[in-house]
Amino acid sequence: MRPRRGPATIALLGLALAALAGCTGAGDRGGRPPAADGASGAPPPAAIPVTGDVTGLDLPIAAYLPTREQRARRSVAxxxxxxxxxxxxxxxxQVPPAGDGGPVLKSRTERRYGVGDPVEVATWGFRPPGAGVGGTDKPSAPAPSRELAVALYGTAGADGVPPAPTEGVDRPGPGCLGEARFALGVDPTLERAALPSRLDVESFERSRxxxxxxxxxxxWSTCMRAKGFDYPDPLAAGGDPQWATPAPSAREIAAASATVACKAEHDVAGTWYxxxxxxxxQxxxxxxxxxxxxxxxxEESARRVAAVLGG
Amino acid sequence: MRSNRGVRAGVVAVALVLAAGAAPAVAEGDGACNDGDACLYYNSNTKGARFDHRYNVANYAGYTFMRSPDGSSGTGAPVKNNAASVWNNDPTHILRIYYGSNYQGPVQEIGPKSTADLDPALKNNNASGSWTAQ
Known part of the structure; x- marks a missing residue:
């Protein structure tokens, strides 16, 4: 049994973070030697963090995605x-501020490789802490009046026309919202192409x-079978339709706890990450x-946001 | 043939909801893309049949696409692993579409009052959807 957290772990996490920042030189100083990779053509990882939970680690693509704070500033502008x-x-x-949405992820890696927190799964099973089962879990602002909807969006809203792909580059979209986005220089063709997001999902599929x-x-599968559960990977375990109950069952909690334990035992999250x-x-x-x-x-959009917000 | 499959899928959806012990919410799949809804489309560029939901969906299994003003292609097809584009018609919340059921795996975020084609690796791999504040 490998200790989940300790000085060595932290050193390895540090190496992984250094690798993210582009310092590959220290890559093999303490990490397990990356396994040979004959077939996939993938570059070897710089270091494999030994940890049951990679929630605290971000992915390289994050450098090309707006931060939570940048997005919040843009929506205020x-x-x-x-x-x-x-x-x-x-x-x-006044556009209403966003209320509490559904489960807020702590990071892009929190549930990316399945559940990972032994304390959370003991209460919540596979569900995100605080999650309901749908129904009324998103507060909705009252829908604008017809007059307001037309002014805001150029249509009455319900069954209205979705924004066109090119609006905002050469011409404003309809309504005050379209005008605001045009002024803030948000290029929807880039948003739609969503390159960083595309690469983020692509690397997941390739790594899988x-x-x-x-x-x-x-x-991990072998470890799970010894505990009485049969799944190909942690996502399949968490996505089993039998967990669609109002509250987690004892069996769901047992399966989620086994998922986390077997992930830690075989360093699934660290290796996958x-x-x-x-x-x-790459x-x-x-x-x-x-x-x-x-x-x-x-960057251009951020400058325009700053100008609207007065610096 | 195609419509029979849709009817069967609809029956499965009702059965799942009943099994979960929850009353079906009126706003889920009512066929209109109302202010505050997430609207998933069968085709790219927000075209084809559509499925709308207002709240988090831990598993799109059991739901089916319905004919929409934007087209009928895909009517009756299962929503899970079949969506190509999305219109987030909520004015304030970000919509997250997940690769895995139960909000697992990588995610694509669609901003408030925005449309997007799903990422190629996520297209036909949409398993769950949730909302988040900024």
């Missing part, structure tokens, strides 16, 4: 521009099929030119 636009039309309206990940997943990171770094290199344009658009 958007609300300011919308308010001013509506005021010119003689309407008074990678022989190094398949090896630990097979070990390291291989995932390796594929992302993709970032391949798409460098396009990602530079994405970042330039984000």
């Amino acid at each position: 958007e609300a300011v521009l919308i308010r001013d636009c509506l005021a010119r039309l003689g309407l008074t309206y 099929a990678d022989p190094r990940v398949r090896r630990v997943l097979a070990q 390291a291989v995932d990171v390796a594929y992302q770094r 993709a970032i290199e391949r798409e460098a030119a396009a990602l530079t344009r994405v970042r330039a658009n984000e």
Whole structure:
């Protein structure tokens, strides 16, 4: 049994983080030697963090995605521009702030390789802490009046026309929302192409099929079978339709606890994460030119947001 | 043939909801993409048949696409692992579409009042959907 947290673990996590920052030199100083990879053509991971939970680790693609704070600032700027636009039309309206949504992920890696926190699963099974089973779990702002909806979106909203793909590049979209987004320089063609997001999902799929990940997943499956559960991987365990109950059953909690224990025993999260990171770094290199344009658009948009918010 | 499959899938959906002990919410799959809804489309570019939901969906299994003003292609097809594009018609919340059921795996985020084609690896791999504040 390998200790889940200790000085060695932290050192390895540090190495993984250094690898994320682009310092590959220290990669093999303390990590387990990456297994040989004959078939997949994937680069070897710099270091494999030995940990049951990779929630605290981010992925390289995060550098090309707006942060939570940047998104929040942009939506505040958007609300300011919308308010001013509506005021010119003689309407008074303040875009409501977002209420509590569903489960908020602590990071992009929290549930990426299945559940990982032994304390959370003991209460919640496979569900995100605090999650209901649907029904009334999102507060909704009251729908705007017809007059307001037309001013805001150019249509009455319900069954209205979704925004067109090119609006915002050369011309504003309909309504005050379209005008605000045009002013903030949000390029919807880049948003729609969603390159960073695309690469993020792509590296997951590639890493899932990678022989190094398949090896630990097979070990995980064997470990699970010894505990009475039969699944190919942690996502399949968490997605079993029999967990669709109002509250987690004793069996769900047992299966989730076994999932976490077997992941830790065979370093599934650490291995998967390291291989995932390796594929992302490869993709970032391949798409460098396009990602530079994405970042330039984000920076220009951030400047316009700052101008609206007064610095 | 195609419509028979849709009817059967609809029956499965009702059975699942009943098994879960929850009353079906009126807003889920009512066929209209209302303000506050997540609307998943069978085809790219928000075209084809559509499925709308207002709350988190831990598993799209059992739900089927319905004919929409944007087309009928895919009517009756299962929503799970069959969506190609999404319209987030909520004014304030970000919509997250997950690769895995029960909000697991990688995720694509669609901002408030925005549309997006699903990422190629997520297209036909949409398993669950949730909302998040900024």
